[in-house]
Amino acid sequence: xxxxxxxxxxxxxxxxxxxxxxxxxxxxxxxxxxxxxxxxxxxxxxxxxxxxxxxxxxxxxxxxxxxxxxxxxxxxxxxxxxxxxxxxxxxxxxxxxxxxxxxxxxxxxxxxxxxxxxxxxxxxxxxxxxxxxxxxxxxxxxxxxxxxxxxxxxxxxxxxxxxxxxxxxxxxxxxxxxxxxxxxxxxxxxxxxxxxxxxxxxxxxxxxxxxxxxxxxxxxxxxxxxxxxxxxxxxxxxxxxxxxxxxxxxxxxxxxxxxxxxxxxxxxxxxxxxxxxxxxxxxxxxxxxxxxxxxxxxxxxxxxxxxxxxxxxxxxxxxxxxxxxxxxxxxxxxxxxxxxxxxxxxxxxxxxxxxxxxxxxxxxxxxxx
Numbered sequence: 001x002x003x004x005x006x007x008x009x010x011x012x013x014x015x016x017x018x019x020x021x022x023x024x025x026x027x028x029x030x031x032x033x034x035x036x037x038x039x040x041x042x043x044x045x046x047x048x049x050x051x052x053x054x055x056x057x058x059x060x061x062x063x064x065x066x067x068x069x070x071x072x073x074x075x076x077x078x079x080x081x082x083x084x085x086x087x088x089x090x091x092x093x094x095x096x097x098x099x100x101x102x103x104x105x106x107x108x109x110x111x112x113x114x115x116x117x118x119x120x121x122x123x124x125x126x127x128x129x130x131x132x133x134x135x136x137x138x139x140x141x142x143x144x145x146x147x148x149x150x151x152x153x154x155x156x157x158x159x160x161x162x163x164x165x166x167x168x169x170x171x172x173x174x175x176x177x178x179x180x181x182x183x184x185x186x187x188x189x190x191x192x193x194x195x196x197x198x199x200x201x202x203x204x205x206x207x208x209x210x211x212x213x214x215x216x217x218x219x220x221x222x223x224x225x226x227x228x229x230x231x232x233x234x235x236x237x238x239x240x241x242x243x244x245x246x247x248x249x250x251x252x253x254x255x256x257x258x259x260x261x262x263x264x265x266x267x268x269x270x271x272x273x274x275x276x277x278x279x280x281x282x283x284x285x286x287x288x289x290x291x292x293x294x295x296x297x298x299x300x301x302x303x304x305x306x307x308x309x310x311x312x313x314x315x316x317x318x319x320x321x322x323x324x325x326x327x328x329x330x331x332x333x334x335x336x337x338x339x340x341x342x343x344x345x346x347x348x349x350x351x352x353x354x355x356x357x358x359x360x361x362x363x364x365x366x367x368x369x
Contacts, residue, residue: 053293053311053361054180055354057284058344061258062191065275066199069093069253071268076281078266079353082257088281089268091253100250103243110239114232128231131238132214139210143203151189151196151277158186163332180356188279195277213238261285264353286350291323291343293361300328300339303363310362311345319348 069091076088161182168174220231265282268274291311295303307325312318323345331340343361347354 049363053291053359055357056290058290061283062279063281064277068275076263080263084259086257089255096250100246103246107239107243110236114236129217132217136210136214139207143207151193155189155193158189162186289347293341295339297338312360321345
């Protein structure tokens with residue numbers, strides 16, 4: 001039996017539904033966004049991986065002064081490029097001026113004694129003994145009063161703050177800017193602690209030297225009194241050393257740049273007290289910058305030293321810089337990224353402070369994160 005279907009309303013309705021279905025599929029396909037190239041950190045699903053990085057200074061240069069003084073003048077401002085030895089600020093300290101004046105008078109007296117060669121050595125020995133006792137007491141007193149507690153507490157607090165903020169950033173409860181600010185404070189507190197430890201070591205050495213000097217004087221006192229004055233030369237040398245030390249300390253109140261670089265921060269104002277190892281300025285050489293990229297252990301095994309990378313710095317327009325991997329370091333696993341890749345790159349904008357900015361780094365190694 002042959003059934004012939006004539007075209008009619010039913011056939012037209014079925015054909016129209018078919019065409020309309022294809023039109024809907026076409027519209028949906030046209031409106032969908034393009035497929036992302038980044039799949040689990042892998043660009044083009046092949047030999048490239050792009051990760052975020054943070055720009056840092058290769059080496060920060062905190063500028064400090066051991067003694068506290070009042071700022072008379074400040075000669076630089078943030079963003080200014082300075083040369084090594086350039087004057088940054090001038091401080092004044094009446095205590096250091098008085099100390100230098102006492103040391104100058106003592107040196108003049110010792111010089112006169114050395115020239116005149118007095119006949120009575122016992123009197124000179126007694127004066128030397130009193131001076132040695134006083135120096136030993138002063139050295140022990142300075143060492144006893146000096147404490148690392150405040151500096152160590154500040155360092156521990158900054159270290160804990162960085163760790164806490166790192167966890168909060170992972171949980172999206174803090175910003176990367178907050179973490180970067182905490183890391184800068186940690187760097188400053190670390191430099192302050194190292195300077196304070198050096199000061200304590202110097203004070204301990206001064207206390208031991210003063211005790212040794214006193215012991216020598218007491219030994220000389222116990223011997224037979226000579227006809228001449230064998231301690232005149234020793235007294236002169238000690239007075240000259242004291243004078244030169246006071247002169248260097250006063251000269252240090254003229255704060256000079258420790259090297260060529262750019263001033264990042266200025267923490268002292270004219271008329272305010274400053275010093276005591278608190279950083280007056282933060283400097284850095286911005287000719288070269290360091291990029292830090294946290295990576296997983298698996299990705300770290302795929303990256304090798306001197307491997308080429310492309311760094312893209314955001315801007316208008318963005319800038320791309322070609323560099324090479326410097327080193328890969330193991331760090332505490334706070335964000336499930338147990339390694340940090342460090343890259344040294346030339347600064348594409350030497351006149352701009354890019355420290356603290358985020359960038360993207362493209363690794364050409366092959367394989368996903």
